[in-house]
Structures are given as structure tokens and as C-alpha cells.
Amino acid sequence: xxxxxxxxxxxxxxxxxxxxxxxxxxxxxxxxxxxxxxxxxxxxxxxxxxxxxxxxxxxxxxxxxxxxxxxxxxxxxxxxxxxxxxxxxxxxxxxxxxxxxxxxxxxxxxxxxxxxxxxxxxxxxxxxxxxxxxxxxxxxxxxxxxxxxxxxxxxxxxxxxxxxxxxxxxxxxxxxxxxxxxxxxxxxxxxxxxxxxxxxxxxxxxxxxxxxxxxxxxxxxxxxx
Amino acid sequence: xxxxxxxxxxxxxxxxxxxxxxxxxxxxxxxxxxxxxxxxxxxxxxxxxxxxxxxxxxxxxxxxxxxxxxxxxxxxxxxxxxxxxxxxxxxxxxxxxxxxxxxxxxxxxxxxxxxxxxxxxxxxxxxxxxxxxxxxxxxxxxxxxxxxxxxxxxxxxxxxxxxxxxxxxxxxxxxxxxxxxxxxxxxxxxxxxxxxxxxxxxxxxxxxxxxxxxxxxxxxxxxxxxxxxxxxxxxxxxxxxxxxxxxxxxxxxxxxxxxxxxxxxxxxxxxxxxxxxxxxxxxxxxxxxxxxxxxxxxxxxxxxxxxxxxxxxxxxxxxxxxxxxxxxxxxxxxxxxxxxxxxxxxxxxxxxxxxxxxxxxxxxxxxxxxxxxxxxxxxxxxxxxxxxxxxxxxxxxxxxxxxxxxxxxxxxxxxxxxxxxxxxxxxxxxxxxxxxxxxxxxxxxxxxxxxxxxxxxxxxxxxxxxxxxxxx
Numbered sequence: 001x002x003x004x005x006x007x008x009x010x011x012x013x014x015x016x017x018x019x020x021x022x023x024x025x026x027x028x029x030x031x032x033x034x035x036x037x038x039x040x041x042x043x044x045x046x047x048x049x050x051x052x053x054x055x056x057x058x059x060x061x062x063x064x065x066x067x068x069x070x071x072x073x074x075x076x077x078x079x080x081x082x083x084x085x086x087x088x089x090x091x092x093x094x095x096x097x098x099x100x101x102x103x104x105x106x107x108x109x110x111x112x113x114x115x116x117x118x119x120x121x122x123x124x125x126x127x128x129x130x131x132x133x134x135x136x137x138x139x140x141x142x143x144x145x146x147x148x149x150x151x152x153x154x155x156x157x158x159x160x161x162x163x164x165x166x167x168x169x170x171x172x173x174x175x176x177x178x179x180x181x182x183x184x185x186x187x188x189x190x191x192x193x194x195x196x197x198x199x200x201x202x203x204x205x206x207x208x209x210x211x212x213x214x215x216x217x218x219x220x221x222x223x224x225x
Numbered sequence: 226x227x228x229x230x231x232x233x234x235x236x237x238x239x240x241x242x243x244x245x246x247x248x249x250x251x252x253x254x255x256x257x258x259x260x261x262x263x264x265x266x267x268x269x270x271x272x273x274x275x276x277x278x279x280x281x282x283x284x285x286x287x288x289x290x291x292x293x294x295x296x297x298x299x300x301x302x303x304x305x306x307x308x309x310x311x312x313x314x315x316x317x318x319x320x321x322x323x324x325x326x327x328x329x330x331x332x333x334x335x336x337x338x339x340x341x342x343x344x345x346x347x348x349x350x351x352x353x354x355x356x357x358x359x360x361x362x363x364x365x366x367x368x369x370x371x372x373x374x375x376x377x378x379x380x381x382x383x384x385x386x387x388x389x390x391x392x393x394x395x396x397x398x399x400x401x402x403x404x405x406x407x408x409x410x411x412x413x414x415x416x417x418x419x420x421x422x423x424x425x426x427x428x429x430x431x432x433x434x435x436x437x438x439x440x441x442x443x444x445x446x447x448x449x450x451x452x453x454x455x456x457x458x459x460x461x462x463x464x465x466x467x468x469x470x471x472x473x474x475x476x477x478x479x480x481x482x483x484x485x486x487x488x489x490x491x492x493x494x495x496x497x498x499x500x501x502x503x504x505x506x507x508x509x510x511x512x513x514x515x516x517x518x519x520x521x522x523x524x525x526x527x528x529x530x531x532x533x534x535x536x537x538x539x540x541x542x543x544x545x546x547x548x549x550x551x552x553x554x555x556x557x558x559x560x561x562x563x564x565x566x567x568x569x570x571x572x573x574x575x576x577x578x579x580x581x582x583x584x585x586x587x588x589x590x591x592x593x594x595x596x597x598x599x600x601x602x603x604x605x606x607x608x609x610x611x612x613x614x615x616x617x618x619x620x621x622x623x624x625x626x627x628x629x630x631x632x633x634x635x636x637x638x639x640x641x642x643x644x645x646x647x648x649x650x651x652x653x654x655x656x657x658x659x660x661x662x663x664x665x666x667x668x669x670x671x672x673x674x675x676x677x678x679x680x681x682x683x684x685x686x687x688x689x690x691x692x693x694x695x696x697x
Contacts, residue, residue, distance in 0.1 A: 101485050102492045103493075
């Protein structure tokens with residue numbers, strides 16, 4: 001998987017590049033908007049990490065150009081500006097996520113992977129969390145290599161949790177995705193499905209765990225060691 | 226010896242004006258009385274001289290060559306009617322008495338030296354059968370019988386009318402003058418008071434000026450012109466102070482901002498190094514430094530940029546969002562967060578991001594202080610308030626006001642916070658004209674409550690957080 005880093009601070013670019021390389025990504029780093037344009041024109045990247053303040057222009061305008069051309073490459077914006085207008089502007093212009101400097105590299109890697117796990121993203125085909133792997137095309141769930149058969153709704157819940165690994169999926173999202181298309185009657189409420197799914201994962205020895213955030217939703221985290 | 230000094234302009238003016246009035250009226254009355262007596266005396270003199278001339282005119286010489294006073298009957302009658310009030314004596318030189326109003330006055334006058342052209346004055350005490358007091362003059366008058374010494378006098382008590390008139394006048398003035406003084410003082414005091422009313426208003430405005438509100442300037446309109454130079458000078462001083470404050474804030478913001486990139490480098494570099502012990506400690510230190518810089522920047526921004534609080538936002542929405550983003554961080558610390566939204570959207574006026582920051586800071590604070598394995602709860606209420614409750618050790622009542630001060634940190638908590646989180650919350654609530662308070666949690670620990678203005682009622686607006694409802 002190939003990533004592009006647009007960052008003018010050479011030390012940061014270097015460190016991010018090194019960390020992502022160790023995480024198994026091929027990484028190109030450029031320092032200028034012009035170089036980024038050139039790189040994006042010739043190479044198809046799976047995701048881009050863009051710093052907002054660049055010497056020859058604004059990262060946001062680069063992003064705007066990209067989206068105007070129909071380029072859907074997931075973009076993670078890095079910014080030292082956390083003023084609210086900047087956040088809003090960044091997301092409006094088409095950034096998929098943003099990180100405020102200074103950030104932990106582990107957070108950057110997690111966010112990047114989350115972008116890649118989105119449907120259509122490079123990691124969107126086979127999702128991984130701990131020893132759980134989920135082939136979204138075959139709908140095949142495996143725990144440490146052993147297949148686990150899940151009812152349709154439970155597998156849909158697991159897919160959403162795995163796509164947003166480590167982040168809370170609000171309950172309204174489940175309701176929308178699970179009940180939007182077919183019958184709303186006679187189906188169990190979300191908590192019941194989550195309860196069953198959690199039990200099944202536990203029984204199968206999964207090294208990822210579903211947590212409840214009461215009043216908000218659920219999240220999946222990889223068990224620590 | 227202590228001297229009472231009146232600092233109030235009103236009292237000063239009143240005191241000095243009162244003294245001036247007393248002195249001025251005393252002088253005026255004295256001058257008036259003196260003038261009145263003087264005039265009365267002059268009139269008296271003149272009348273006596275005229276009478277002397279009159280008497281001389283009626284002295285005639287008969288066929289035998291003897292001189293005699295022949296008063297016309299009406300004049301004689303008048304002297305008679307006056308009794309012994311007006312007396313006279315006419316002599317030839319210093320010699321024999323030609324005529325006298327009464328024989329005893331004639332006898333007295335006969336002993337006097339002859340008069341001269343200039344009148345010579347005399348004063349008779351205890352004279353006559355009635356023992357009256359007389360003032361008079363002797364003057365030489367030419368007559369048909371040659372130069373004659375004419376002495377005329379009038380009883381002092383005949384002036385009683387003039388004197389009583391004068392006395393009455395003084396008494397009248399005595400009544401009016403203190404009244405006048407009081408009236409003037411009252412008018413003066415009222416004038417001063419009304420002139421200084423705008424000054425009191427300006428003082429109130431000045432009281433609101435502080436590090437957080439340096440843009441206030443005192444209005445010069447309606448002020449007494451004597452005060453305007455002072456107010457203008459104060460305003461110019463405020464301008465200079467504000468510039469200083471701005472520089473200070475700008476410096477804080479810039480310093481914090483500039484610190485971010487090197488900190489980002491250190492943070493990123495540390496992440497590439499594995500290891501426990503010292504490395505883990507350094508990572509924790511750097512994380513704390515990151516947090517401090519981040520909060521300094523937030524404080525600087527709250528100080529410099531006026532917060533736009535005109536948005537409408539649903540507290541359920543914002544709080545659910547914050548709880549969702551903070552849940553992983555909290556879970557990593559073995560603490561859970563729960564959200565209890567009011568059934569209906571709790572819509573308030575405010576700034577979504579600032580309100581989010583306030584809730585986030587309180588949740589961070591609660592998670593930091595709550596016991597492992599316990600739960601931090603965030604509750605919204607229909608009255609436009611939100612409570613963040615922990616199960617921590619609590620805060621002693623005497624420290625509860627201090628926790629919102631900048632750089633305050635609980636003693637012995639050993640918390641890694643910068644001491645700015647709660648100060649930021651207080652600033653944000655101030656900008657929203659709301660309040661933050663801290664109370665005991667009935668279940669143990671503390672509850673921080675953010676109160677916004679009255680929640681707006683919006684029945685038809687559906688919020689995702691409200692729809693979430695209680696879970697399993």
C-alpha cells in the first residue's frame with residue numbers, strides 16, 4: 001500500500017515516513033504543494049497525509065483542487081491550527097480526518113488505517129482487529145484462522161465496529177444501517193445483537209473486545225497483550 | 226491637632242460658601258445700619274440748623290430799639306405742642322438771653338460762650354423737669370437785631386421712630402439671611418450632585434475593566450467639562466495598557482504555537498523508540514508538555530478572540546460526541562464513561578466547539594480523578610444544564626472556588642494536568658453568560674455542573690443523541 005506525505009517540516013516527515021514504513025506501508029514524502037501535485041498526477045496513492053501550512057501554498061487548497069478533479073484518495077490533514085474554523089473548513093473541503101499537532105505517531109497510524117478500512121479503501125476488503133479477520137466480500141469472519149458463522153445483523157455490526165476500530169460507533173449509525181433497508185418489525189433491538197456478538201467473540205477466543213459506552217454507542221478495541 | 230479635611234467637593238463648597246455668606250451678610254448689614262444712622266444724624270443736624278435760621282428770622286426790633294422774638298402763631302403753637310421735645314435759646318452774643326423755650330434752658334445757655342459761624346454741638350443729660358436727654362447745636366445767625374447766638378436742641382427719644390425702624394430692619398434681615406444661605410447651599414449641592422451623576426456611572430463602567438475586558442473605554446458624553454480631561458487621560462492610559470495586554474497575549478499564543486512543531490518532532494521521535502522505564506517516563510512527560518502547550522494556546526485564544534456564542538446547539542448532541550471521542554482514551558485507563566441525555570433535545574445558544582471543549586475538559590478531569598473501574602457520567606437536563614459526575618476523592622469545600630483559577634492544582638493529587646482545564650471551562654462559561662459550579666456527588670465524588678441560559682424549546686427537532694436512549 002502506497003501513502004503520500006506532504007509535510008515541509010523535514011524532521012516530522014522523516015519520522016512519520018519511518019514509522020509508517022515500519023507499519024508496512026510504502027511511503028513517498030514531499031515538502032511542497034507543487035511536488036505533491038506532480039506526485040499525485042503520476043501515482044495512485046491509497047491515502048495522503050497533508051500538512052496545512054506549506055511554503056508554497058495552503059494544504060486546504062491542494063485538497064480542494066484534488067477533490068475538484070474527482071480524486072477520492074482518502075486524505076488525513078495535519079494541522080497546527082486547531083481553531084474551530086480550520087477544523088470545519090478542512091472537513092468541508094474534503095478531508096476525511098484531521099490530526100492536530102503535536103500528535104502521537106501511533107495515533108497517526110491508527111487514523112491512517114481507519115481511513116484505509118473504509119468501504120472502498122485499500123484495507124476495506126479484509127478488515128483486521130486483533131486475531132479477528134473479516135473478508136467483507138465473502139462475509140467470512142475468522143478468529144485466529146477458525147471460521148465463525150454469524151447471523152447477518154451481527155456480522156454487519158462487527159463490520160462497522162472493525163471499520164472504526166478503536167473509535168465509538170454511535171448507536172444511531174447501527175440503527176440506520178441495520179434497519180434502514182429491510183423489515184423493522186420482529187427484529188431484536190441493537191443491544192441484544194451486540195450482547196450475542198460479544199458472547200460469541202469471547203467464546204471463540206477473540207483478542208478484540210466490544211465495549212459499551214452507555215448512552216452513546218459501542219466500540220471495538222484490540223485487547224492489550 | 227487633627228484637622229478635618231473634607232474630600233467631598235460638595236462638603237468643601239458648602240463649608241466655604243457658608244463662611245462667605247456669613248461674612249458677606251454681616252458686612253452688608255453693618256454697612257447698611259451705619260449708613261442709616263449716618264443719614265439720620267445728617268438729617269437731624271440739617272433740621273436743627275434750619276430751625277436756628279428760622280428762629281433768627283423772626284427776631285424783630287421794636288420802636289424802643291429792643292429786640293424781641295416774635296414767632297408766627299402756627300410756629301409757636303407747634304413748639305408748644307411738641308412740649309419739651311424741641312427747645313431753643315436765643316442770645317445776643319454771649320450776653321443776655323433774648324428768648325428761650327423754657328426759662329431753665331435760657332439759664333443754662335446764658336453760661337455758654339457765644340456761638341461761631343460753624344455750629345458747635347452740645348449734649349444735655351438729665352435735663353429739664355422730665356430729666357430727658359438732648360442733642361443740639363449753637364450757631365451764629367444774623368438777624369434784624371444783628372448777630373445772635375441761637376441754640377437749638379431736640380430730645381434724644383424723639384429719634385425713637387428711626388431707631389425702631391432700624392431695629393426692625395435688622396431683625397428682618399436676620400430672618401431672611403440664614404434662609405438665603407441654606408437655599409443657596411441646597412441649590413449648590415443639588416447642582417453638584419446632578420453634575421456628578423454621570424461620573425458615578427462612568428465609575429461603574431471603570432469597575433468592569435479587567436484583564437479579560439480591556440476594550441472598554443469610558444464615555445465622555447454628559448460629563449462635567451472639568452472631568453473630561455481626566456477621563457480622556459484614563460482612556461489613553463487604557464489604550465496603552467490594552468496594547469501591553471495584547472502583546473502579552475500574542476506572545477503567549479505565539480510561544481505556544483511555536484512550541485508545537487518541536488514538540489511534535491520529539492513526540493514522534495519518542496514513539497519510534499520502544500522500551501519501558503525511563504523511556505516510558507519521558508513519554509509521559511512529553512505528553513504532559515503537549516497538553517500544557519495545547520491548553521496555553523486555548524487560554525490565549527479565549528483571551529484574544531471574542532467567542533461567537535450565537536449558534537444554536539443541542540447539548541445532547543455535543544455531549545454525546547465528546548463522550549464518544551473520549552471513550553477509547555478513558556477505557557485505556559480502565560474507566561468507563563456513560564451519557565444520559567434528556568429525552569428531548571436540550572437546545573441552547575452558544576458556541577458548539579467551545580461548549581465541547583468545556584465538556585471535554587470536565588470529562589478529562591473527572592476521568593483523571595475517578596477511581597479505576599468506576600464510571601464517569603455525563604447528564605444533560607431540560608433546564609439547559611449539563612452535569613459531569615465522578616467517583617473520585619472529592620474536593621474540600623474550602624478549595625472549590627479556587628479550582629477555577631489558572632494553574633490551580635489540587636495538593637497531593639500528583640495529577641499530570643497543567644491546572645488550566647477548569648480555568649478554561651470557567652472562561653468559556655463566562656463567555657456564554659452561564660456558570661460552572663462544583664458540588665458533592667450524592668453517590669460519592671464530585672459533580673461539575675455547567676448551566677447555560679434557559680434551554681430553548683424545540684419540539685420538532687430530532688437529535689441523534691436523544692434518539693440513542695438508554696442502552697442494554
